[in-house]
Amino acid sequence: MPRERLVRVGIVGCGVIAQLQHIPSYLHIKAAEIAAICDKNEALLDKVGKGLKTAKRYNDFSRMLSQEKLDLVDICTPPQTHAALSIQAAESGCHILVEKPAALTVEEFDKVAEVCARNRVKLCQIQNKMFEPVVIGAMSQVAKGSIGEVMGANIQVLTRRAALLAQNPQHWSFGLPAGVFTEILPHTIYLAQALLGIVEPVRVHVKHTALNHRGSFDTIEVILEGINGLGAITCSGPSSKDKTIIDIHGTRKNMRIDLFNSTLLEYGTGSSSRSSRALENLRQVFSLLTCTAETTLNVLTGRFHSGHFNIIRGFVQSIRNNTNAPVSVEQAREVIRVLEGITRLTKTNATA
Helix, strand or coil: CCCCCCEEEEEECCCHHHHHHHHHHHHCCCCEEEEEEECCCHHHHHHHHCCCCCCEEECCHHHHHHHCCCCEEEECCCHHHHHHHHHHHHHCCCEEEECCCCCCCHHHHHHHHHHHHHCCCCEEECCHHHHCHHHHHHHHHHHHCCCCCEEEEEEEEECCHHHHHCCCCCCHHHHCCCCCHHHHHHHHHHHHHHHHCCEEEEEEEEECCCCCCCCCCCEEEEEEEECCEEEEEEEECCCCCCEEEEEEEECCCEEEEECCCCEEEEECCCCCCHHHHHHHHHHHHHHHHHHHHHHHHHHHCCCCCCHHHHHHHHHHHHHHHCCCCCCCHHHHHHHHHHHHHHHHHHCCCEEC
16 A cells, blocks of 8 residues: 655744744654755754754745645744745645744734635644643543533743843844733633633733833733633743643632643532541642653653644644644634734733
8 A cells, every 4th residue: 555645844933932842743743744944044944954854944935835845834933924924835835834823913814814715725823732631631521511610710821931031122022012922822812712712801901020121011911701701811921930820610610730740630629628628638639649640651651742742743634634623713813813802902001
């Protein structure tokens, strides 16, 4: 039986996210091959290219598209460039995987979606945290009704990025509508949407704390009103570590997802008596140890796959099998719509 042709991938943007997530993912996907890489930074292109002996190197995106017969273009460039690069790739007949957000406005995204539809190519926005194993497990429990009806969700993000970027005033993130949070907030939005349904931002509060560079804020709090209840998002930039915590409130019990440690805990399941609280503490300790042991075992045996790997593999499979992309165009558009709404509210809620 003849071997099926591999999905030929061209990666544009050879920065950190490409090096840490996208390239390693493709190298572990048997159905795909990295045929070409592209970046305007020649030094970065050479550095990444040394580890990809068979991939052609390009410093011009148009030339890569014209000279390579690609099935998939993976866009890992700054968000300001996503829409234009996606349109160019679609017009060349390539399917598109693009880091979030796929565009900065709904109007911009709709133009991309129209070109993709006209050229019959797939478009998939990276929403990797939905594909983390611990989130998949939690969403499965929610879908089964194990916590009852979802009433609300709180998402807390601690990040070092805002403080680190303050040391580089020329960084491209300062040109984004909400600074670095234009990149961070999409993760929290699609997680909230998965739990609360369609959401609308009703209040936004931003604050300057340790960082006050070029008027940028480093902390943001967002209140979302969803079909299933209220959601709260807090992103704190001047943190000493990166961490994301998701609290899901149900009518029967609550869950807490720690994305950094890949753990899932249930809480608030008993009465308020001392004995009940003691038992709940013991249950949480046991659950934490179990999750840690399971994750460690999966990592050691090579069975743990990151959210990036899972969504990239899923998109490659959708191309080979002509099935739906892991993230639909409608889902991507909703993230951008809410992000645009939050950005508008930041303009009137800044606190010095």
